[in-house]
Amino acid sequence: MSGGKTSMDHRRREGTLFDVPRPGRTGVRLPPLDVPTADPGALFGAAHRPEVAGEVEASEVDVVRHFTRLSLLNFAIDTALYPLGSCTMKHNPRINEEIARLPGFAEVHPYTAEHLVQGALELLWLLEERLKVLTGFARVTLQPSAGANGELAGTLMVRAAHIARGNARRHVLVPDSAHGTNPASAHFAGYSVVELASSARGTLDLAELEAKLTDEVAALMITVPNTIGVFEENILKIAEMVHAKGAYLYLDGANFNAFVGKVRPADMGVDVMHMNLHKTFSTPHGGGGPGAEIGRAHV
Ligand SMILES: Cc1ncc(COP(=O)(O)O)c(C=O)c1O
Structure with missing residues (x-):
């Protein structure tokens, strides 16, 4: 080039x-x-x-x-192009950069008086409401400031939910194709990470999941489509197996753009997910980009 x-x-x-x-x-x-x-x-x-x-x-x-x-x-x-895993799968049109730079948004200070930022707050609230519809989840927060930050919020929610039931559990299962932030977030949330070897097709290996899914597993973190671009065709079976052990199914929704509007993650059996707004919603990519954390009411 x-x-x-x-x-x-x-x-x-x-x-x-x-x-x-x-x-x-x-x-x-x-x-x-x-x-x-x-x-x-x-x-x-x-x-x-x-x-x-x-x-x-x-x-x-x-x-x-x-x-x-x-x-x-x-x-x-x-x-x-960015040859960076799933970042390669999305495009941020120039117009979005222009919109993000509008002075009313770009120059808002975190300590601006609330009555002066009602428009921005309304926009955030509307986005949360729309994300609830698209994902099928009960609650959404835009507080995490990047995808990795959303992962940490989500895994801490998983931990809190297990603690409320009396046992935080010890492990989080992460496929070997996962983005590096997945094991890092699970580790930060206090879990030891157990890696799952992928099948020859690059998807989750159900026998491997079965073998490693013990009563001490707090969650399985899964990416759909995964970082090499492959959909988990057994997602319903995977959710069933995870729930049968009392664990949660965490979705790394960085690549939600691949199926947004077609399938709702909640209907796939996902309990909690994060989204990278710089991917699915093509906000400007830089410094992580805003993230969003979404969960079912019971998590
Ligand atoms: C699959 C996946 N998960 C998580 C992340 C982390 O997101 P962020 O860069 O917004 O922290 C990325 C990164 O771009 C990703 O591709």
Whole structure:
């Protein structure tokens, strides 16, 4: 791809602004000053760094072009696709970036007085209500600020539900195809992670599940379609097996976009799930992107 080639060429060529001395060049020309010369050591004390020899001598265009060339080294969806697991399966149209940048949303401060952000709050509430319809769940929260954050909230909910029944249990089952955040979240929630080897087709192996599904399993975390893009055709059977052991079925809903509007996760037997809004709802992807946590009333 020509975009990638251009970036690589810059990577090879671009040094730092200090590399090519351009004596006398400057971005500004101040008029002669009639103030006495000051001693920087006396002025700045410990903050003065005499070991830094001089400053970059560069014109304004030198500086602007240097940083523009550096910016081309960023890997961006504008030059290529993200070959990052399930991130490859979605597209965030440019219009969504524009909408997220509207001053009424982008510049809202977390401590803005409630009466000044009623529009934004209404939008959040409406989104929660719509997500309830699409998933079939009783409650939704938009508090988690990323998918991984939603996973942690969800696994802590699972833990709380088990504790309320008298036993937190010890393990969470995670297929070997899962996104790395799944075992990390289960671990953070205080569980030991038991890996499930996938079948030759890349789906969950029911015999492997049967063997590892003990009374100490708190939940099975499953991704549908999974990170290699395969649907779990046995999802109803899997839910039945998990529930029969008193465990919960957790859905990593990062790839909900693949079946949203066709099947409701609650009808698949899922008890709790998170969604990455930067995937299914194509909000801008950056810094994690907003997440959402959803559960049945009894969790
Ligand atoms: C399947 C899956 N689960 C979880 C995550 C974690 O989500 P986030 O990056 O929003 O924390 C991702 C990441 O993009 C993912 O692809």
